[in-house]
Amino acid sequence: MIDAGSRHQDRDNVLEFRGVVKTFGSATALDRVTFPVRRGEIHALVGENGAGKSTLIRILAGDYTPDGGCVVVDGEAVQFRDPGEAISAGIGCVHQIPMFISGLSVTENLLLGAPYTHRRGGLIDWVSEHQAARHDLAAVGLDLNPRTTLGSLRPHERQLVAVARVLRRGLRVLVLDEVTASLSEPEVEILHRVIRSLAKRGVAILYVSHRLEEIFRLADTITVLRDGKRVTTEPAADLTQKDVARLIVGQEMKNLFKRQEVVEPKLDGPPRLRVRSVGDERLRDISFDVAAGEVVGVAGLGGAGRTRLLHLLYGVRALQAGQMFISGEPYRPRDPSEALARGIALVTEDRHHDGFVPTLPVWQNITLPHVRRFRRRGILRLRDEYDAALGLARRLGVRMPSIAAEMSQLSGGNQQKAIFARWISDRLDILLLDEPTHGVDVRSKSEIYDLIRELAAAGTSIIVVSSELEEIEALCDRVLLLRNAELIGEVRGVDISKQTILHALLAGTNPRKVAL
Amino acid sequence: MSTPVSRSDATSEWTRKRIEKFTARFPNQDIGSLAPLIFFVALIVIFGAAEPRVFLSEGNLTSILNDGAVLAILACGLTIVLVVGEFDLSIAAAASFGGALAAVLVAQHGWPLAPTIIAVVLSGVVIGVSNGILVTRFEMPALIATIGVASLLDGLTLWITGNAVIFTNFSDAFLISGSWSIGHIQAPVFYLSAVALVLAVALQYTTTGRWLYATGGNRAASRMAGIRIDRQIMLAFVVADVLGALAGYIYTARQGSLTPQFGTGFLLPTFAAAFLGSVTLSRRSFHVVGTLVGVYLIETGTIGLLILGAPAYTQQLFAGAVLILATMGARYRGRDGSTRRA
Numbered sequence: 001m002i003d004a005g006s007r008h009q010d011r012d013n014v015l016e017f018r019g020v021v022k023t024f025g026s027a028t029a030l031d032r033v034t035f036p037v038r039r040g041e042i043h044a045l046v047g048e049n050g051a052g053k054s055t056l057i058r059i060l061a062g063d064y065t066p067d068g069g070c071v072v073v074d075g076e077a078v079q080f081r082d083p084g085e086a087i088s089a090g091i092g093c094v095h096q097i098p099m100f101i102s103g104l105s106v107t108e109n110l111l112l113g114a115p116y117t118h119r120r121g122g123l124i125d126w127v128s129e130h131q132a133a134r135h136d137l138a139a140v141g142l143d144l145n146p147r148t149t150l151g152s153l154r155p156h157e158r159q160l161v162a163v164a165r166v167l168r169r170g171l172r173v174l175v176l177d178e179v180t181a182s183l184s185e186p187e188v189e190i191l192h193r194v195i196r197s198l199a200k201r202g203v204a205i206l207y208v209s210h211r212l213e214e215i216f217r218l219a220d221t222i223t224v225l226r227d228g229k230r231v232t233t234e235p236a237a238d239l240t241q242k243d244v245a246r247l248i249v250g251q252e253m254k255n256l257f258k259r260q261e262v263v264e265p266k267l268d269g270p271p272r273l274r275v276r277s278v279g280d281e282r283l284r285d286i287s288f289d290v291a292a293g294e295v296v297g298v299a300g301l302g303g304a305g306r307t308r309l310l311h312l313l314y315g316v317r318a319l320q321a322g323q324m325f326i327s328g329e330p331y332r333p334r335d336p337s338e339a340l341a342r343g344i345a346l347v348t349e350d351r352h353h354d355g356f357v358p359t360l361p362v363w364q365n366i367t368l369p370h371v372r373r374f375r376r377r378g379i380l381r382l383r384d385e386y387d388a389a390l391g392l393a394r395r396l397g398v399r400m401p402s403i404a405a406e407m408s409q410l411s412g413g414n415q416q417k418a419i420f421a422r423w424i425s426d427r428l429d430i431l432l433l434d435e436p437t438h439g440v441d442v443r444s445k446s447e448i449y450d451l452i453r454e455l456a457a458a459g460t461s462i463i464v465v466s467s468e469l470e471e472i473e474a475l476c477d478r479v480l481l482l483r484n485a486e487l488i489g490e491v492r493g494v495d496i497s498k499q500t501i502l503h504a505l506l507a508g509t510n511p512r513k514v515a516l
Numbered sequence: 517m518s519t520p521v522s523r524s525d526a527t528s529e530w531t532r533k534r535i536e537k538f539t540a541r542f543p544n545q546d547i548g549s550l551a552p553l554i555f556f557v558a559l560i561v562i563f564g565a566a567e568p569r570v571f572l573s574e575g576n577l578t579s580i581l582n583d584g585a586v587l588a589i590l591a592c593g594l595t596i597v598l599v600v601g602e603f604d605l606s607i608a609a610a611a612s613f614g615g616a617l618a619a620v621l622v623a624q625h626g627w628p629l630a631p632t633i634i635a636v637v638l639s640g641v642v643i644g645v646s647n648g649i650l651v652t653r654f655e656m657p658a659l660i661a662t663i664g665v666a667s668l669l670d671g672l673t674l675w676i677t678g679n680a681v682i683f684t685n686f687s688d689a690f691l692i693s694g695s696w697s698i699g700h701i702q703a704p705v706f707y708l709s710a711v712a713l714v715l716a717v718a719l720q721y722t723t724t725g726r727w728l729y730a731t732g733g734n735r736a737a738s739r740m741a742g743i744r745i746d747r748q749i750m751l752a753f754v755v756a757d758v759l760g761a762l763a764g765y766i767y768t769a770r771q772g773s774l775t776p777q778f779g780t781g782f783l784l785p786t787f788a789a790a791f792l793g794s795v796t797l798s799r800r801s802f803h804v805v806g807t808l809v810g811v812y813l814i815e816t817g818t819i820g821l822l823i824l825g826a827p828a829y830t831q832q833l834f835a836g837a838v839l840i841l842a843t844m845g846a847r848y849r850g851r852d853g854s855t856r857r858a
């Protein structure tokens with residue numbers, strides 16, 4: 001173990017946190033956090049939401065001033081007053097959703113906030129600027145025309161442009177905050193390659209992520225924060241994923257990993273959901289069945305049409321071909337309200353966009369689809385509604401300042417649990433989940449997994465779309481493989497593994513043709 | 517009480533949270549929500565001190581109440597559209613049209629009261645449905661759609677009235693329907709009370725009200741939760757424009773004369789009142805009580821300035837300043853809300 005508190009100055013330490021303290025009112029966000037980051041090292045920073053990762057990064061970036069301790073860069077204590085100063089000192093940050101102007105060209109986005117240095121007669125020399133941009137993009141392994149608009153790039157290309165943007169200023173420390181959260185597996189791998197090559201060139205990488213499996217593929221050293229305190233800083237080689245999950249939460253987490261037992265679904269009567277030759281502008285000829293109580297995963301690379309498929313099932317988009325049946329009865333929803341009426345619900349991928357209503361308090365968000373139930377002679381019984389929401393939130397262990405709080409006051413994991421709380425009171429027939437643990441901390445993730453299994457055990461059929469193949473491994477009885485808007489096959493039971501799925505998706509081969 | 521323990525637990529929890537929620541409105545950093553009320557009181561004190569005999573007379577205070585009522589009915593209608601996250605710039609034109617239609621039908625065609633009122637309500641429904649269809653089906657920005665509809669309505673108003681003031685031949689029933697009173701308090705105030713009460717209860721205590729707020733808060737999320745958002749938007753426009761047309765009827769009946777396009781002058785104060793209301797007292801949203809405070813704050817300021825002998829243009833200065841300050845207040849509170857999470 002590295003003795004992080006040692007006095008002796010390690011020449012390799014490009015960055016050191018020394019006893020950093022930050023309080024917000026009476027809450028301590030960081031409590032004497034000390035650890036070094038070495039030149040050329042990929043240093044993972046992990047912890048639950050609220051453990052203090054973001055606060056630490058914001059101190060480093062100059063957004064916050066620490067109440068105690070200091071940040072040491074190249075042996076000198078520094079205090080940045082704003083992000084500009086951090087950047088000039090060679091510290092660059094890339095966040096989950098980089099700030100871009102999607103209508104502008106890649107070059108213009110690379111130069112956001114920076115001066116245009118190539119001039120001709122006082123005017124911007126665009127030819128040279130684009131050339132310089134092409135050069136910058138090459139440094140992160142991107143070969144694309146810098147004149148293209150940023151909006152037309154794929155998600156991982158945007159993240160790489162964001163890296164290129166901070167790279168161009170003599171970078172020494174690169175902070176990557178959840179940069180892979182919305183990327184699919186091969187895109188993650190591309191990003192990782194670039195990160196490794198930057199580290200080889202001596203850049204210290206501070207890598208924040210909830211995805212443990214990814215951290216173990218990438219990181220040299222892991223620092224775990226819990227409740228604002230540093231729990232450990234150790235070489236990744238000395239730790240296992242289970243160790244880290246335990247250190248993050250402070251207790252054993254068993255259910256996050258691949259299940260050993262496999263339950264074959266009971267197949268009596270018509271399947272709960274039957275989908276036959278379904279299609280729209282993009283999806284072609286999709287057919288599959290889902291049994292009662294079965295958990296079916298949908299795996300696919302970004303852009304394969306996974307979300308679109310869920311939207312067809314939920315009536316968000318109109319079906320243009322094919323038929324669907326619920327328990328043998330024809331089903332053709334034109335609106336989500338019709339899907340709900342048939343016992344189908346969807347938990348969406350991006351809760352901020354279409355998950356919750358920020359202007360309503362937590363309790364009204366929980367009861368949102370069911371307000372009608374609290375109506376007596378036309379008037380809402382607010383107290384009954386409030387009690388019901390409170391009961392559901394407690395059952396799911398939603399941690400919140402108050403159930404009358406705003407959704408924005410909850411952490412991502414607790415927001416997600418509050419949204420799940422909508423659907424546990426009914427006997428839903430089918431629950432559709434789109435990236436159910438996107439941006440959710442380990443503890444909440446584990447609780448959500450338990451919940452999904454509980455619902456399935458009670459007979460709800462569940463369809464899960466997830467970019468995290470570990471999630472699919474941990475949850476699913478069967479996995480549908482979606483590639484370029486077509487189902488290319490399925491994997492079931494003990495055959496479900498990351499390797500099989502990835503191989504099939506990349507090669508486009510059917511591990512086993514869907515038998516219908 | 518079959519389950520006294522759990523019930524009283526939940527009850528006390530509920531009561532406690534209500535109290536917390538109430539007191540949470542008044543920590544020192546949230547003074548913004550009280551500012552309009554403080555300003556309101558300050559206005560009354562200032563005008564009262566300057567001209568106690570005139571301003572504080574019973575006659576003046578009730579005339580503020582009476583004169584503000586039509587504006588308040590309009591502003592209540594607009595509030596519903598704002599709750600659902602849309603705009604209605606045609607609501608004042610709906611008032612002009614409703615008034616003109618009533619005047620023409622009663623004075624020139626001799627219609628009795630009941631069919632006239634039905635016609636006015638129907639015209640409001642048609643205006644609201646038109647706005648709603650343009651915004652939902654054709655996905656037009658409400659700003660553009662309602663400006664277009666407003667212009668159409670103003671044209672129609674000029675057409676049916678021949679751009680002439682109508683002030684004779686009104687039936688007694690029509691005139692009485694706008695000017696009966698109890699004590700000093702006139703008919704429009706009673707109409708307003710009914711409208712405000714129904715809307716306030718509907719917004720807070722019915723499923724429709726919840727759906728309207730949810731749709732205004734996050735349309736995509738509301739749709740995913742099974743709310744028919746197009747219906748909510750349609751409903752909001754219909755309610756607003758029916759109230760707009762009725763406000764025009766009430767105004768005309770109370771005045772006993774019709775000046776074509778009288779509604780235009782109501783547009784700015786209607787918006788100012790609703791926006792001022794949205795930063796008054798409670799959460800950062802539009803609500804009926806806030807709108808009423810907004811209306812009467814503006815009305816008090818306007819009449820107060822008149823009594824002090826300020827020139828007519830100061831009234832516009834006042835309304836404009838209130839609108840801008842109210843919106844700044846909304847921004848200040850918005851920032852409060854976002855920094856609360858650390």
